[in-house]
Amino acid sequence: MMLASLLFPLLFAGDTKPGPTPNLLAIRVGKAETIAKGTIEHAVILIENGKIVTIGEDLPIERGIPVLDRPDWVVMPGLVNAYSRLGLDSEGGDDMSAEVKASAELYAAAEDFQEVVKYGVTTLGLYPAGNGVPGQACAIRPLGKSKEELLLADGCYLKMISRATPSAKKLFQDGFKKADEYADKEKKAREKFDKDKKGKKDDKKEEKKEEPKTSANAPKQADAVEIEGAAARAQGEAAAQEPAAAEDPKPDEKKDDGFVPPEPEPKAKPWVDLRSGKLRGLVSINNAAEYVHFQDAIGKETFSWDLRLVVQRESDIFYVLDKQCYDLEYDGIGDKKCRVVMEPVLSVTPGTMRNRNLALELSKAGAKIVFIPRNDTLQNAKNWLANVGEMVGASLDRNVALRAVTLEPAELLGVEKRVGSLEKGKDANLLFYSGDPLEPTSKLQAVMLDGRFVHGEVKL
Amino acid sequence: MISTNRIERFVVGALLALLAFPVTGHAWQEGDEKKDESADKKKEEPDKWFVVKNAEIHTGTGSVLRDAMLVAKNGKIDEIGHDLDVPPDAKVLDAQGLRVYPGLVAISSAGLVGQATSDFGDTVNPFNSNMILGLATGITTTGIGNAAVKLKRFSIKDLVVRDRIFSVFSWSARNPSGKRSLREKFQSASAYLRDYRAWEEKVKKDKELKEPQKKNVDTTVLAVLKGESTAKFNANERDDLLGIAHLAQEFGFRPVIEGCVEGWTVADELGRAGAMAIVTPRDRRPKDEALVRDGGSSIENAAILHRSGVAVAVVPGTESVDLGGLVGRDIMHLPIEAGFAIRGGLPEDAGLASITTTSARILGVQHRVGSLEVGKDCDLIVVDKDLLHYEAFVQWTVIDGKVVYDKQKELYFAHIRPRADAPAEPKKLDKGETEPKPDADKPKEGEEPKDGEKKGDEKKNGEGDGEKKGG
Numbered sequence: 001m002m003l004a005s006l007l008f009p010l011l012f013a014g015d016t017k018p019g020p021t022p023n024l025l026a027i028r029v030g031k032a033e034t035i036a037k038g039t040i041e042h043a044v045i046l047i048e049n050g051k052i053v054t055i056g057e058d059l060p061i062e063r064g065i066p067v068l069d070r071p072d073w074v075v076m077p078g079l080v081n082a083y084s085r086l087g088l089d090s091e092g093g094d095d096m097s098a099e100v101k102a103s104a105e106l107y108a109a110a111e112d113f114q115e116v117v118k119y120g121v122t123t124l125g126l127y128p129a130g131n132g133v134p135g136q137a138c139a140i141r142p143l144g145k146s147k148e149e150l151l152l153a154d155g156c157y158l159k160m161i162s163r164a165t166p167s168a169k170k171l172f173q174d175g176f177k178k179a180d181e182y183a184d185k186e187k188k189a190r191e192k193f194d195k196d197k198k199g200k201k202d203d204k205k206e207e208k209k210e211e212p213k214t215s216a217n218a219p220k221q222a223d224a225v226e227i228e229g230a231a232a233r234a235q236g237e238a239a240a241q242e243p244a245a246a247e248d249p250k251p252d253e254k255k256d257d258g259f260v261p262p263e264p265e266p267k268a269k270p271w272v273d274l275r276s277g278k279l280r281g282l283v284s285i286n287n288a289a290e291y292v293h294f295q296d297a298i299g300k301e302t303f304s305w306d307l308r309l310v311v312q313r314e315s316d317i318f319y320v321l322d323k324q325c326y327d328l329e330y331d332g333i334g335d336k337k338c339r340v341v342m343e344p345v346l347s348v349t350p351g352t353m354r355n356r357n358l359a360l361e362l363s364k365a366g367a368k369i370v371f372i373p374r375n376d377t378l379q380n381a382k383n384w385l386a387n388v389g390e391m392v393g394a395s396l397d398r399n400v401a402l403r404a405v406t407l408e409p410a411e412l413l414g415v416e417k418r419v420g421s422l423e424k425g426k427d428a429n430l431l432f433y434s435g436d437p438l439e440p441t442s443k444l445q446a447v448m449l450d451g452r453f454v455h456g457e458v459k460l
Numbered sequence: 461m462i463s464t465n466r467i468e469r470f471v472v473g474a475l476l477a478l479l480a481f482p483v484t485g486h487a488w489q490e491g492d493e494k495k496d497e498s499a500d501k502k503k504e505e506p507d508k509w510f511v512v513k514n515a516e517i518h519t520g521t522g523s524v525l526r527d528a529m530l531v532a533k534n535g536k537i538d539e540i541g542h543d544l545d546v547p548p549d550a551k552v553l554d555a556q557g558l559r560v561y562p563g564l565v566a567i568s569s570a571g572l573v574g575q576a577t578s579d580f581g582d583t584v585n586p587f588n589s590n591m592i593l594g595l596a597t598g599i600t601t602t603g604i605g606n607a608a609v610k611l612k613r614f615s616i617k618d619l620v621v622r623d624r625i626f627s628v629f630s631w632s633a634r635n636p637s638g639k640r641s642l643r644e645k646f647q648s649a650s651a652y653l654r655d656y657r658a659w660e661e662k663v664k665k666d667k668e669l670k671e672p673q674k675k676n677v678d679t680t681v682l683a684v685l686k687g688e689s690t691a692k693f694n695a696n697e698r699d700d701l702l703g704i705a706h707l708a709q710e711f712g713f714r715p716v717i718e719g720c721v722e723g724w725t726v727a728d729e730l731g732r733a734g735a736m737a738i739v740t741p742r743d744r745r746p747k748d749e750a751l752v753r754d755g756g757s758s759i760e761n762a763a764i765l766h767r768s769g770v771a772v773a774v775v776p777g778t779e780s781v782d783l784g785g786l787v788g789r790d791i792m793h794l795p796i797e798a799g800f801a802i803r804g805g806l807p808e809d810a811g812l813a814s815i816t817t818t819s820a821r822i823l824g825v826q827h828r829v830g831s832l833e834v835g836k837d838c839d840l841i842v843v844d845k846d847l848l849h850y851e852a853f854v855q856w857t858v859i860d861g862k863v864v865y866d867k868q869k870e871l872y873f874a875h876i877r878p879r880a881d882a883p884a885e886p887k888k889l890d891k892g893e894t895e896p897k898p899d900a901d902k903p904k905e906g907e908e909p910k911d912g913e914k915k916g917d918e919k920k921n922g923e924g925d926g927e928k929k930g931g
Contacts, residue, residue, distance in 0.1 A: 164574070166582040289574065289585035292616050296581075316587045319614065326614045327862060350589050351783075352871060 021452045022460075024048045026061045027068045027430070033076040033437065035407045036421035038399075043075065047428040050451035055422050066460050073445060076402065076437050077421050078122025078429030079384065082156075082409035083137075083282075083308060083341050083372045085126060086381075087112040092130020096171050098270035100135030102128040103154045106147045112378060113142035113150075118455045119382045120444055122429040123152065123420075125413045127159045127282075132171050134159050136270065136279070139413040141427075143449055156413040157282040157306070158270050162294035169297035176301055179271035182264045193259050274303040281305035282341065282412070286312060288319040295330035306339035306370075306412060314350040315358055321365035334365025339412050341370040344387040344401075346394055357394045359404075369396075369404040370412055389438035401438065432456065508534050509550035510838060510861035512560055518847075520562040520816045520831035522809060530560065532838035535860035540832060553863065555842050558855060561812070562831045563600025563839035564794050565608075565819040567738050570779035573619075577605040580620050586613050593781045595857040595865035596872060597793040598847070600839040601820070601829045608823040610839070613864035621825045626692040626716070627680040631707070633699050645678040646685075646711045652677045653685050684713050690824060696721040696745065698755060705733035716822055721745045724764040725754040731769035736822050738773050739765070741800035762814065763805030772810065773819040774798045783872065799848050811848055844877075855879060 025047045032043030032055065044059040045052060061067055087110030088102065105128070116124070124142055128135035137156045144150040162168060264272045273279035283305050285291050291307070309317060322332040333340065340362050346355045359369050371388055373380035380387075385405065392401045410420025418427050428451035435442035446456030510532040517525040517540060531539040531546070546552060572594040574585030585591075591611050594602065601610050601621060608621040629642055655672035663669045683689040693704050696719040708715045709732065717723070720737040722745075723730055730737070739762050747756030758764070762772045776797040794815040802811040810818075820830025828837045838861040845852040853873060857865035868874050868881075 164576075164583050164585060166579045169582055287585070288587040289616075292586070293582065296616055316589075319587045328614055329617055349871070 021448070021458075022066045023451075024065055025068060025451070025460075026065045027075065028061070028070070029073045029075045029432070030071050031074045032422055033074065033402055034422040035077055035403055036423050042071075045075070045422065045428075045430070047448075047451045050428055052422060052424055052426050052428050054424055068458065068460050070432065070445075072434065074433045074435060074437060074442070075422070076431050076433070077406045077426075078419065078431055078447070078449065079120045079405050080123040080125070080407075080409040080413070080415075080420055081116075081121050081372055081381070081384075081405075082125035082139075082370055082412045083127060084124050084376050085129060086110075086116055086124060086376060086378070087142075088126055088129070090129055092128055092134045094131045096133045096175060096267075097128075097130065097135050098133045098158055098175060099266045100128050100130075101138060101154060102126040102135065103138035103147070103151060106138070106140065106150060108144055108146050108150050113140075115378050116381050117142050117447055117449060119378070119384065120431045120447055121381055121384075122431075122447065122449050123410065123413070123415065125156060125409065127157075131161055132168070133161070133175060137282070137413070139415045141429075141449065143454060152415050152418065153413060155273075155279060156415075157280045158274060159284065159308075160281050160305075161284045162290050162297065164289050164293045169293060172294075172297045175271045176275070176298075178265075178268035179275050182268045182272050185264075186261050189262050190259060275301075277304060280412075280414075282308050284308040284310065285317075286310045288316045291317070291320045291333065292328070292330055306341065307333065307367075308341040309358075309362075311343045311345050311347055311358060313347050315347045315356075316350055317358060318356065318361055321361060321367075332365065333362060333367050337366045337368070339368045339370050339408060341372055341409075341412070343374045344371045344384075344391045344404075345374055346391070355394070357391060357396060359391050359400075360394065360396045363397065363400050368408055369400055370409045371401070371404040372409075385437055386440050389440060392438050398438065427451075432458075506549070507547075508861060509547040510535075510858070511544075511546050511550045511552045512555050512840070512842070512858075513546070513552060515555035515558060515560040515842070517560045517832060518562075518812070519833065520812065521833065530832065530838075530840070532861040535838055535862070537832060537834050537836050537838050539834060551863075553842065553856060553858070555856075557844075559843045559845070559847065560832070561598070561841050561843060561847050562816045563829065563841055563857065563859065564598040564815045565823065565825070565830050566594075566599045566602040566794060566815075567773050567775050567819050567822060568779055569594065569599065569602040569604065569781065572599070572602055572611055572781065573604060573609055578607070580604075580607065580609050581616060584609075584616050584619060586615055590780070590782060592865060592870055593783065593872065595859075596854055596867065596870065597781055597795070598841040598843070598854045598857065599781070599794065600841070600857060600859050601823075601825065603823050608825045610829075610837075610859055611864070612859055621828055622823065624689060625824055627684050627689045628692045628694075629680075631693050631695055631700055631704050633697065633703075639703065642681075643707065645681045646707065649677050649681040649685055650711055653682065685711065687713075690714070690716055690822070692716045692718060694718045698722040698725050698753065701726050702729055705729045705735060708733040708735065719743075720765070721757045721761065722755055723770070724758045724761040727764045727768035727770060730765065734769075736771040736773070736818070737762075737765050738775055738822065739801070740775055740777050741797060741804055742777055759800070759804035761804065762801035762810075763807075766806055766810050771818045771821060772801070772806070772814050773822050774801055774811075774814040795847050795852065796850060799850065802848060808848065844879075853877065 027045040027047065029043055030041070032040045032045065034040060034055065040055065040057050042058045043055065044057070044061060045055045046059070046061075046065070047053060087107065088105045090105050092100070103126075106126070113124075122141065124140050125137050126140060127137040136154070136158050138154045139152040139156050140150040141152055142150070160172065162172075270279055274281055281303060283294055285294060285307060317333070319326055320328060320332050321334045323330070323335050325332070342359060344359065346357055348354055349356055359371070363369050371384075373384040374387055388401050388405055392398050407416060407420035410416040419429055422430070428448055430448040431437070431444060432446040432448070433442045434445055444456070446458045447454050512530045515528060515530070517528045517530060519525070519540065525540065525542070528540065528542055529544045530537060531544050531550070571590045573580060573591060574583065574588050576583035576585070591613055594611050595613065599611060601608055603625070606625055607623045608625060610619045610621060612619045631639055631642065652672060652674065659669060659672050680689070684691045691708070691713055693715055695701055695704060695717055701717065701720065701723055704715050704717060705726070714734040714736060716736045716738065717730070718738040720739050721743050723737055723739070741759060741762055743757050745757040747754075762774065766772050774794065774797050776793050781793055798811045798815050801814060802808055806814070817826060817830040820826040829839050832840060838858060840858045841854050842856040842858075843852050843854055853867060853876070854865070855867050856863055868879050
């Protein structure tokens with residue numbers, strides 16, 4: 001700390017390339033868009049060891065702490081692009097490969113990563129290439145020496161592509177069939193386990209204290225097992241057991257009895273995880289028809305999923321926002337309150353030149369918006385926030401728009417505890433703008449990643 | 461007319477009963493648990509009622525009911541008549557001064573359900589704009605590929621009415637060997653069928669008896685002879701038509717002949733063979749001047765065929781319904797094409813039948829669609845004039861008791877002679893743009909209240925805007 005305060009006047013002597021940033025740093029800016037807790041005027045942010053220690057309005061700064069004082073600037077959290085293939089170059093197949101992980105393709109020295117940070121993108125969600133069900137995405141911080149340093153989280157979401165074809169729909173059903181097979185396997189293992197345990201207990205003659213080991217979801221099968229074993233037991237105890245068996249044992253309690261479920265096969269695991277809620281699906285659709293066919297394909301299957309909507313110029317997605325509006329057979333996107341990953345671009349009502357702001361319609365209907373650059377290129381990453389600004393110009397709520405490039409994608413990736421907003425304890429990923437970030441005249445002055453300036457000219 | 465009407469009703473009823481019986485029988489056989497489930501489900505879902513009132517109802521079976529009502533329950537027509545009870549939660553469509561016709565049945569069309577040609581349940585695009593145009597021309601059921609499909613907008617369920625309708629054969633003077641081999645196929649199939657039926661009788665007494673060999677029997681031909689599918693030919697020339705008529709009479713099946721341009725020259729033969737024709741009245745084909753006999757196309761084709769007892773269905777020259785090109789091909793669709801047949805002398809009721817009941821019969825779906833009769837699907841159109849008049853516009857299209865098209869709410873024709881109760885511009889389009897919140901729910905008279913609740917409100921806003929602008 002002492003060293004840093006001694007050194008900093010030397011280090012920040014008008015170098016365009018950012019030098020080392022002090023480990024403890026206070027930032028005083030005109031405004032901070034925290035995303036999670038609104039806008040803070042005259043914000044002071046204290047950063048230590050790459051984390052935000054505290055943030056608030058006009059906080060007193062202790063003497064001796066280096067201060068970055070920019071009363072005109074506006075600070076916001078680093079952008080999170082949850083759906084990208086920057087820096088990756090492999091090709092995928094057409095089939096089901098849900099077990100594939102994009103993290104396997106990571107190459108830490110990829111030039112795109114160095115470059116994209118300069119445009120304010122401090123978190124990337126990378127998905128595997130391919131059609132059908134290509135695999136699972138990972139979340140990275142773009143700068144680091146090794147794959148491990150890059151990786152924030154893996155298995156963030158399972159990319160699934162929904163199309164209005166029998167084969168695409170079958171792919172989903174086949175996937176869950178694998179999960180069914182595993183469920184059967186688990187059930188059998190469970191029964192075997194219960195039987196063995198029971199057998200042991202019988203040997204010990206602790207009949208009175210014996211508790212039913214029926215699996216919560218399969219009481220009937222367990223009964224059948226009991227009946228098999230009943231010949232060995234006296235009739236009286238069997239009767240005593242019945243009411244106990246009727247009680248529905250809570251599944252949580254069952255976990256403590258030492259039963260270890262079998263490991264699912266690699267191909268089946270993502271589907272098992274989808275069902276259990278460990279993994280989210282990100283379902284890619286182009287239009288309203290593909291949405292209803294996706295709903296039809298999954299049927300009664302319940303798992304958490306978000307949508308990747310490829311916004312086309314003539315998009316008809318507005319038909320499926322609300323079940324009531326067109327008397328649909330399935331819940332609309334708004335009813336499901338899911339996230340929609342989409343480009344910040346206006347489209348038109350099919351067959352006309354009349355503009356529609358689908359992001360606005362979706363968000364009004366109840367969906368959560370996640371914006372991504374219009375194209376997955378560096379140039380579009382550069383224009384990203386300006387494009388989002390255009391959507392705000394077309395009456396999208398400003399807070400929704402800002403959230404859609406920060407916290408919402410962070411939540412999609414499951415890294416919202418670390419990035420996506422300016423809050424105590426979060427990674428110090430900060431963007432410094434010369435004015436309102438959504439105004440085209442504002443300039444990105446500096447980018448801070450994990451408490452370190454990685455782009456921009458910053459003199460303390 | 462009345463007697464045929466009755467017979468038709470009876471036939472329809474019998475068919476429905478036949479259809480319903482195996483279904484219920486099956487359900488009855490299932491386990492108790494399932495039965496209970498379905499019963500519970502039925503309890504949860506209340507009956508959906510749909511009512512059209514104050515309408516001039518053209519049932520498509522020859523009768524016209526003025527100032528009448530039609531009541532549909534769960535998508536099926538429940539009652540047609542005067543002063544019927546309106547269930548309290550029914551969606552009511554007031555068709556004051558308008559005409560109600562059965563939904564049109566197109567023998568063929570292109571692009572109305574997206575690019576799908578099979579596996580419709582998995583491929584249909586129920587939001588595509590061609591479907592809106594199809595509904596705007598009054599089509600509610602269409603033949604696509606080898607199936608009859610309903611234009612169920614917003615829905616991907618239960619849209620196939622019938623699959624594997626036709627067995628398509630070719631019969632052409634240019635391909636004598638093809639004609640010969642088809643004839644042989646019919647011969648062997650009919651011989652097999654005869655043997656098989658004889659065996660069916662005998663096997664009751666002698667259980668050891670062997671089934672006749674099915675080897676070398678063409679299954680598509682067999683399906684035609686068994687009545688499982690309909691033989692369809694594409695033929696225009698007199699000689700071919702005669703050949704088909706003779707083949708049909710020899711082997712006892714009713715052929716469907718598409719094209720049939722020179723049909724008027726051999727109409728009585730075709731009538732005797734029980735042929736059904738799919739014609740395009742505006743087809744033009746010059747006479748072969750080398751021949752002395754009649755030939756070429758005639759505007760009277762449909763009329764002459766009809767007079768000779770051939771069931772005539774009409775299709776337009778182009779299969780697609782879209783706004784491409786001059787004015788839009790939509791106006792050349794079914795009713796206008798039927799209008800040309802009427803111009804050539806076809807009676808008006810046969811003209812209407814050529815795009816409703818007859819086309820439904822050719823597709824083998826007349827037990828469900830094509831006319832407004834109790835027990836049939838509630839597929840209807842509400843038209844502001846005589847359907848066959850060139851000025852007529854479809855105002856509403858209803859499929860399975862659900863409004864799927866409202867002229868004033870779609871952008872295509874809303875501005876042409878707008879309905880009195882609707883604003884000139886459908887305000888709905890502005891939904892994505894900045895708009896004030898729709899105010900309190902005020903269900904509008906004369907419209908289906910629930911389906912369009914939101915839009916109805918926006919409409920009011922639209923009216924307000926218009927007034928301001930006017931001032």
